Amino acid sequence: MVGIASYGAYIPRYRMNHNTIFSAVGFLGTFPPPGENAIASHDEDALSMAVAAGVDCLGSIERQTIGGLYLATTSQPYMVRQNSALVATALDLQPGIRTADFTGSTKSGTGALLAALDAARGATSGGVLVCASDCRLSKPGSPQEYLYGDGAAAILVGVDDLIATYEGSYSVSYDFPDRWRASGEKFEHAWEDRFIRDSGYGQFVAEAISGLLKRYNMSIDEFSKIVYPGLYAREHGTIAKRLGADPSQLQDTLLNTVGDTGAASPLMMLVAALEESRPGDRIMVAGFGNGSDALFFRVTDRIDGFAGRRAVRQHLSAKKELSSYEKYLAFRNLAPMDLGMRGEIGVRTPMSALFRDRKAVLALCGSRCRECGTPQYPYQRVCVNPDCGAIDRMEEYRFSDRHGVVFTYTGDHLAASVDPPSIYGLVDFDGGGRFWFDFADCDLDSVRVGMPVEMTFRRRYVDESSGVHGYSWKAMPLRA
């Protein structure tokens, strides 16, 4: 038996109302549907959000038990340098695992999930964590700008302690040229919406779901939840009607609250469905993009005791409006912004040093002294406790999932940032350890000495001259 052992999700804090976009670029003529999109902050991207969803999904599950990480995205920062390996390092997974990037289509979310389920079936050890994440760049004023939202989901696939068992799948694949982006291009191209809707979306999802029903000799009313992305709100309902499904079976598409999150979309909806499901429920999931994958799951008794994930529901309610379209352009580097000459000082990333210190930089691992028990970040060979000072008596100690409090802070207007002031400070970790960090997702007025914080994996910089996307951990206010 294989299936889902855990789930998690991530939705960035910012939401931008479609009217905000329309008032800035509406003169270009695209009239928006109502709603808002989730907007990744300037220090977030597909990888940082994948890590956030992964952290949510893993909870207190021992990282050593994970046997693989599959990343699904169409907005990966690296074409060469495996993005899933970077995510696995950030999650502090052990090196003896399988990692793979699934990309090139929004269908890659369900594709990665299917691959993980197949892998788990034959696996000798450990679950496979599937992270699906998208942070797609859309051309200002394009229909995609209203449609696309940023978000991520994570599903832990395994054989033990399942909250939902995997029951079967059916896939269809077409070289459907609805959207494309050639190597080296910044923005997607799209063919006419009516073509995408009528020849693709409206056809493939129904085809995959019908195929699955036929293969397993089931009828649509046996499913308590039917999950498939909602690229076109009305067509979403029409597909259900064609399948003979009742509207009450349809899982909310998140289209008006988060937007279409691409590769992450079906998995985020699956997570949302699992959040409200009961033992025995059957859930149908289908993706869309160059065809469709349909999968179905049966929820187990374990769902009742399953908790402690922020998943979709809690992320939906924690939000802050981004009312400046210009700020959004700055976040996405879509308009040249003056950061002053200080902002032009180059960052060169010594890759050999990054690899050597990957545990400190990407996984936020430090050390704990075996003699005196003092946690310290980054890893020290000589214990920092002045009453100890032991040499080479350290064991590895991970800070990324530890909470802490603000020891001190500032809001710096001199530091170059597209979102000034730069807020940073020193954090005292619960259980010991202190270091300085940038702060994310907070407003200066709300920061206080003693304020509880948690850690979040973020993109620190993009060095366009050397093609390096740099990442590390920041502190953010502890989420309720």
Added chain:
Amino acid sequence: MAEGIRDKVAIIGMGCTKFGELWNKSAEDLMVDAFQECLEDAGVEKKDIDAAWFGVHFEEESVGKGATSMSLALKLPFIPVTRTENFCATATEAFRGACYGVASGAYDVALALGVEKLKDTGYGGLPGGPGLMGTKSALIMPKLTAPGAFAMMATRYFSVYGLSPEEGKRMLAKVSAKSHYNGARNPKAHLRREITEDQILNAPIIAWPLGLFDCCGVSDGSAAAIITRADMAKDFRPDPINVKALQVALSPGEELMYTKWDGAHVETGYRAGVMAYEEAGIRNPREEISMAEVHDCFSITEAVTMEDLQFSPRGKVKEDIEAGRFNLDGEQPVQPDGGLKCFGHPIGASGLRMLYEMYKQLQGKAELPERQIKDPRLGLTHNMGGFPAMNIVSVAIIGL
């Protein structure tokens, strides 16, 4: 027990350029200017100098590596020249090297010169960049600026001692107002305007809670000293100034990575002070130190330093500031020349610029009578380099 440096060497000449945004002066020009005044003051010739120490911090912004820029600029005749760099204590480290060179008996006359040309970067503030703290730190530490790093100490000080931001900022405004009063009276200072507390409080925020006038200037400048053996000093001039103590303390990482430091003081400052008082035989610094030039890169740094150096009891500096203790006419004048606040902080020059003011005051030669402190006996200089959580502090004491 080591003997220490007390009364082994003496300063027989000093020079200091005007500090400022000296668009028409190169680092080499500034070195020549400071050197010339220094030679004249000491009454020696270049050939009398046995060895030299050279302080510069941001070499990549001006003179390049090594010490050849100084030997070339001054045409030093094939003598040893050693470059020192230790953050903001760079000039004091050059001075320390020269003093130890003479005290060891290796040389009779040594030169210490510091210079910094900051105004060729094209932007305000100190040059930044990820490499400042090393490769690994660049990958994990926030993009700190100096104002931000010290603002965090202000935040902490206010929190530990229960000051509201308004109370705290008012206290700090008095620090800056005092220094501007002094700087306005000093022809060599960069910023020479008196500023009111309200102007300071209403200035734009640079890094919360520090505003524009809580920050020191950014300037070009150079300063130099010539040192000889104390027993030879009177052969050169009737009023040499003896070196009483030279101490340096550096962070071992406790402040940044261990959780005992309170963030409202600079531990290295306290330690360097204690070591320097011991070396100079000082029991009560609040009473015995006549005056001081301390590292007021930011108003909060000066305030905290008053406590670190035991001029004020812990948490009580506000009372001394309000009582005017550190004013030019107070019981213990601090920054009589205007401090970093008004001189700016050409890093490689600052420590020697501070010594220049103490030296002149001890000789009774502050240019204008209104600037002259009455009968000073001991002057202290203090540099702090790096950030409150990770730094170096140097303390020098000179006197009659």
